[in-house]
Amino acid sequence: MRQTSLKMVHELAKADPRVVFIGSDLGPDTLTEMRDEFPNRFFMEGISEQNVIGMAAGMALDGFIPYINTIATFLTRRSYEQVAVDLCLHDLPVRLIASGGGVVYAPLGPTHLAIEDIAIMRALPNMTVVAVADAEEMRRLMWATLDWPHPIYIRLAKGGDPVVTSPEDGFTLGKAILKRAPGDVLLVSTGVMLGPCLDAADLLDARGINCGVLHMHTVKPIDADALVDLAGKVRLIVTVEEHILTGGLGSAVLETLSDRLPGRIPPLRRISLPDAFPVKYGSQQEHHRLNGLTAPAIAQAVEKAAVEAVVEAAP
Template identity: 40%
Template structure:
């Protein structure tokens, strides 16, 4: 039975471990510490926790100030408000100034489903990857989240980390290496490359199993770093299979699909299909309902692959 755990749990655990070893780590929150689970850091290190209030612009600006002062700030807020309202502060105070601030977008993707349609951040990766100097991390599960937090802390420069709220399947292992900018190959195949990011890795692995039963040899590449993206891994896989399907819990406009398309267009022109949300806003509901509604299930991935391979049974 697959273990389910919320990525935010891994985030909080890693933050506390780092806080025990590094006094320069400070945590800022936009008045949603309980939801973001940064309240656990606050309980342990109250002198290094700062509730900035529901003011995302102030949150990012203050984080930049802490970075200038030699601290390593993790600034936490809901991803939709953080990347939308505080974009200017991230652009100028963090990225243009090249300050060592870590920006953490919570309630990411469909994990914000029950908070309402306007709370679903389906464009945050697109916004963050467009910023010069910004590194963008999208871990698959709670286990990989812990490693991503550690890597983000030790990385010198601006980082955007995407964190989900609700439990998702744990499909990565603690002993697997995590290196910013390096994708992971989970399966080798020759017919099609499935390239995923974030929590969609679990659905991609299910789809690969179903495709194997249909006689399709599938390569699975997990991209936890959207920027800088692993050009070499994508090009090598595409050269081998000549067909690529990207899968993301995000808009296909500007997200992983766009990033992979850019790589392929410049280095390895390849047939490409993108599975993700289709240039639209979110809707209210439960996360499972939204994954079905947006077509982000293994069955949808299999159907996309079959169409790409011209194997659809009419």
């Protein structure tokens, strides 16, 4: 996914002279073709994330569209004030390509795990927050970023993730994609959790539970119309995300439905990482297994929640 996004920066640079790339201490082989073709629009800075944000803001004020890439935790935590004041306050079209969203960097421990990035980025006025499902959807997203007038936070997964989207899905920032129509249950996912949710829906279908899947690639601005429409048709909503419980997709869905459907929200359950710093080193897959983010675990949680919802609804 990362390689696809960076190659797309080069493609966008060919299509639009406003596009520039800024990296922060990336490898020497990063975007070498763009560096050679557009040396005046390629910048590789050191470990200086706050400075990189300031550079991008200045370029955007001069009419450029900067695309920045570095590790998600450094791009969000380390330069949060600059993102808020330099980018969001002035509502500048800068694109933050954040490597290693969620627990991708599990072998490196908690300092490198971007488990709260969606929460802190969506808290900023004017910021758009996106997490696509696979490399093919990344291509469609990158074309959509070219003329988006606001800053965008793009959460990247590990890479090599299974392709679960298709060109027929299309892509529009702020518009969710209904991958599977719901029956009694609706799964709402973002990022790479779409794949496990689709697999979980298949498992649930075999158990007699018809489960829809809504891919919420844009967490902010969230597709409130799609949520409200589907919430009126189901008995249970379950959100799934590779992010802590606080402030992520589940929180955004709850807030939206509370505002738009006060007193009429169906039972809602949230599946996520716990609200805690992970203490185990290992792999992304291991963290998914430990935290119930695999397809079998999601199916089991949905089945349990569906039973509870029926009991709660009984007179």
